[in-house]
Amino acid sequence: xPKVLQIPSHQIIDMxxxxxxxxxxxxxxxxxxxxxxxLGQQMEFLVNFYNGKVMEKSxxxxxxFSVERPDGSYFTLKxxxxxxxxxxxxxxxxxxxxxxxxxxxxxxLTVL
Amino acid sequence: GxxxxxTEGQVALSEEDFLTIHCNYSASGYPALFWYVQYxxxxxxxxxxxxxxxxxxxxxxxxxxxxxxxxxxxxxKASVQESDSAVYYCALGDYTGNYKYVFGAGTRLKVIA
Numbered sequence: 001x002p003k004v005l006q007i008p009s010h011q012i013i014d015m016x017x018x019x020x021x022x023x024x025x026x027x028x029x030x031x032x033x034x035x036x037x038x039l040g041q042q043m044e045f046l047v048n049f050y051n052g053k054v055m056e057k058s059x060x061x062x063x064x065f066s067v068e069r070p071d072g073s074y075f076t077l078k079x080x081x082x083x084x085x086x087x088x089x090x091x092x093x094x095x096x097x098x099x100x101x102x103x104x105x106x107x108x109l110t111v112l
Numbered sequence: 113g114x115x116x117x118x119t120e121g122q123v124a125l126s127e128e129d130f131l132t133i134h135c136n137y138s139a140s141g142y143p144a145l146f147w148y149v150q151y152x153x154x155x156x157x158x159x160x161x162x163x164x165x166x167x168x169x170x171x172x173x174x175x176x177x178x179x180x181x182x183x184x185x186x187x188x189k190a191s192v193q194e195s196d197s198a199v200y201y202c203a204l205g206d207y208t209g210n211y212k213y214v215f216g217a218g219t220r221l222k223v224i225a
Contacts, residue, residue: 004155033213042217043156043201056212091155098207099144099163103155 004104018080023092116216135202
């Protein structure tokens with residue numbers, strides 16, 4: 001089936017630094033999403049993005065978070081500055097319509 | 113706000129047992145309902161969806177029927193295999209007003225051979 005790629009698979013950074021998580025969505029998809037999953041816990045919606053704009057964001061999407069997809073390239077999640085509680089696996093997803101989403105394998109972010 | 117409740121946090125079965133994972137939802141609009149499966153080290157994979165009352169979704173031997181009356185979308189499989197061991201997520205997509213996509217807490221299924 002359609003593949004969503006995420007780069008890197010693991011990232012370790014010091015608290016206060018900036019990090020950018022990259023997502024290569026399915027090529028013809030129009031909707032893009034980020035989710036956060038702390039180890040062993042529920043997956044939680046962060047944000048969705050369509051037509052160059054944030055459509056909806058949750059309370060977890062703090063002011064330190066931002067998303068963009070410049071010129072149809074990677075869909076990115078930037079965290080600046082990072083905090084200890086940002087340690088989690090971040091999943092990117094994309095969809096052609098507002099229905100089924102296709103997920104990447106996740107980026108494990110560790111903030112020290 | 114919209115929510116999805118999965119009653120079982122963990123389910124342990126033997127091969128060929130019947131599976132039921134309960135999913136109930138609460139939404140202000142008329143949401144689409146989904147089941148996803150997540151294997152260790154991977155992102156969730158779409159299983160199937162249903163968009164209207166009494167519609168049945170199915171895939172890989174799993175099925176669920178949208179029931180607006182009981183606000184449920186329970187996942188069932190007649191005969192589970194060890195390879196079905198994974199975490200199963202029920203989710204809803206609410207497209208009325210602001211678009212929302214909500215996942216349940218997940219149910220970890222372990223099937224013993």
